[in-house]
Amino acid sequence: MYIFNFFVGSGIFCVILFRTALNYLLRLDTDRNNILDPILSYVGIIFGIMIGSLAISSHQNQTSAQDAITKEAAFITILYRNFSLYPEPMRAELQAVLREYVRHVVEEELPAIRKGNDLTAGAGRVASINQVLGSFEPQTTGQELMHAQTLSNFTEFVLARRLRIFSAFANIPNFFWFTLFMGWFISLTLLLMFNVSIVMQVSGVTILSTTMATLVCLISLMDYPFRGEFSVASDSIRLGYEQMMQSNR
Incomplete structure (x- = not known):
């Protein structure tokens, strides 16, 4: 208004x-x-x-942001399933860190970004997952193939996360x-x-x-796809978090 x-x-x-x-x-310009x-x-x-x-x-920025958060949510779900194939106690540790990462994104990071604040503490949790995955030594051919696929999915997840963060601050x-x-x-x-x-x-x-x-x-x-009342929806990540919490019960 x-x-x-x-x-x-x-x-x-x-x-x-x-x-x-x-x-x-302009009074003399009668034919103006x-x-x-x-x-x-x-x-x-x-x-x-x-x-x-x-x-x-502006529409392309918003579309790119929506694609990024949807892609990130998809790879979070895939990683959570991949982690269930690892032996204990690594399985529980990986899934716990991933659940905490998604909780942080849903409850802290995205609300902060909607208010115009830069909150990217989730990077520490991503680094923790990377360290745990790097310490795993496959014992069988099946574990080797499974671990290689998990690392590939993890790389895609990291790229989607970075794209989502970059698109959050895209503006005219x-x-x-x-x-x-x-x-x-x-x-x-x-x-x-x-x-x-x-x-x-x-x-x-x-x-x-x-x-x-x-x-x-x-x-x-x-403008600024993740800010304001008409910001990009985060339902995909929120739904993934709810599914994780249900499967953990």
Whole structure:
């Protein structure tokens, strides 16, 4: 709501404040509407392409984040099953560390990231799993094959985790936000230069400002994929954690 109030209010304020001055300065250009019309159309096309690119980029960031967390959850489930094939006490140790890692991600790491905090203490638990796996010495051909597959899955899990962490802080650079506001300002200035009635001018500015506010809201909601009310869902990891806890009972 604040974004809509800002853009629409600023646009109408500019009409009230600058309309008379611009009409006076451009009073000799009686044919200025015909000159401004193609310029506004050209600016609108460029501005529209830029906004579309930003929206697509934000959506791609969110999609990549969702793919990363889904892939991480899948490999967590696979690893938990792989660990059940190891002999005791290594089996219990590996599964316990993995459960603690998932608990940390679900209850601490993801909520912290949603608030804009960088919390990656789970790296210590991942390192613990790596040390335990590195200490295992297969005694049979079957254990050797099983261990090789587990190490491969563990590597994929680590890569998915890193991708999820990197995507959590993916955002639109400040330069593009500046360019977006400059495009709105230029379009607003061109609308104010038209020689039309004040009703028509206020209507045009309101439509432009409302459209701009809607797009800014849309891009903002998709920016930083793991933050805010519309953040990437973590149901896949949460479900995996619940299944682990049930199997451990």
